[in-house]
Amino acid sequence: MPVASRAEVRAAALSDLAADRKAVVGVVLVNGLASAAGLVGPLLLGRIIDTIQAGSGDVLGAVDRLAFGALLFTVVQTVLSWWALKLGYRYGERTAARVRERFLRRTLALPPRVADHLPAGDLIARGSNDASLVAYTLRAAVPEVLVAIVHAVFLVVAVLVLDPLLGLCGLVCLIGVGAAVRWYLRRARPAYLAVAATSAEMADAVASTAKGARTVELLGLEQRRTEVTEAAVTRARSARLDALWLRTVLFPWSEIALALPVVGVLLVGGALYGNDVVSLGTVVTAAVYLRQLIGPLDTLMLWIEQLQGAGASYARVEGVGDIPQADAQVAQRVSDERIRVDNAHYSYTGVRDVLRGIDLSVRPGERLAIVGTSGAGKSTLARLLAGLDRPHTGAVTIGGTPVADLPPDQLREHVVLITQDHHIFHDTIRDNLLIAKPSATDEEMRAALDAVGAGWLDDLAEGLDTEIGTDATLDDAGAQQLSLARVVLADPHTLILDEATSLLDPRTARQTEQSLASVLQGRTVIAIAHRLQTAHDADRIAVMEAGQLVELGTHDELVHAGRTYGKLWQTWHAESDG
């Protein structure tokens, strides 16, 4: 999956700052005032020293006044710093929410054919680990870093204004800190991108093993999957250790470098004072300013790692916007309901075509059954018809528009694929239904559940607000009904049925079939028929063999022709008669 470039991250960060520019200006302004107030204390301390040294007039009274002034400004600085942090935290919270919402919006807007091929673990890692790290950094680190930067700039300017020579001496001694940070920053971005990528790989290995647990068990792949997961864990650990190693160099180095400006100013200041070039108070004030600089610089060092890690995560979260979608999604509404497949070829691996030159036109309102031996390509054709994938050559269109180009909200108004692979969220019944039609009213939702025979809704005290998994659990038939109620709400003109009931136990299958029957009414239905009875009841039957459509016609026509379908029918008839 793509990762946003530095330029894209910069642009996204700037637009996030601009989106809340009042808050940003507020944070910087209040910070500036706090830092300015903080400069007065050391200045007055220098005056105290100079006053005592001069020793003339009311020394005690002057020192008292100066000390009171220093105390007052320290209190003012504390209050303003607290206020600046509060503004910063609020800004961070809002921006974190904006980043998360953008990620969610972009992910949900991905066409199903694109979303279906994304590595689930990586996407989950970006939406959880990466987004959380960005949110935490925006909440905690960014406000403190802003405070630290403004404070550091004020201190440096103050020491330069106080005495340019001492200021320059302090700045020269800061070069060591700059070198340490530069060395670290150069290596940190790739290191933290590697940490995030290997963590996602690890999550992907675990998620895909869990998803395919049955296959793993059936084919005895436990050892292989353990090895794959262990290799991913090893890579993640070594990437993390590499990133930690950078810190073990940065921190001791920067500790020493941070002490140097104070030492330098005291040495040079001492010499200048000895030669009567500066007053003792000025040297003390400059030394205190540079000593105070350690605070913000330490904060910056401490958060630098967090900022680097979060920067890499921010690039991964923003990278979702760069997922290639091949073709632009259609903007205009498609009104014609006719589904056509023209010379469609499809291959999963790029080596062997599992669909070859399929031509098919489905009439609005008709019931079409697709039959064929296992592996003939029925499910693959169903996926193309449902817009979950696009043919490599040829086209699958609704009213002339490629189905796979329809945005998700339009797609589900046209065609829905019903399989047993439905998902019920641990959420309220209402929220589970609103996925299909965000504007649905309570009446519409109740009517949809009623249409699929979900009478159990009346037994639930909380009704539509019942939390599934917490307040109530649904059995297989209930879960099917809930997912079919979503179909009723989406109200597509075409339904594609793939293994809708074949794997269910007989009682659940019977209930589901009844619910399904009401959903099918008045719609175009394309059913992958596992039983010839389903094919018999259809308006037309498409027969597939080894990726090709070999026969198309009514039951009677195909039986009469006596080819593939005719022979299958005869065999089945003979078996059921016998």
Ligand SMILES: Nc1ncnc2c1ncn2[C@@H]1O[C@H](COP(=O)(O)OP(=O)(O)OP(=O)(O)O)[C@@H](O)[C@H]1O
């Ligand atoms: N994800 C996949 N990756 C690679 N090959 C696949 C994938 N899914 C299906 N195939 C292959 O594509 C071919 C067509 O499979 P498909 O599932 O469409 O057939 P089907 O007619 O629906 O079979 P069945 O009735 O057994 O479900 C088969 O050879 C199958 O092995």
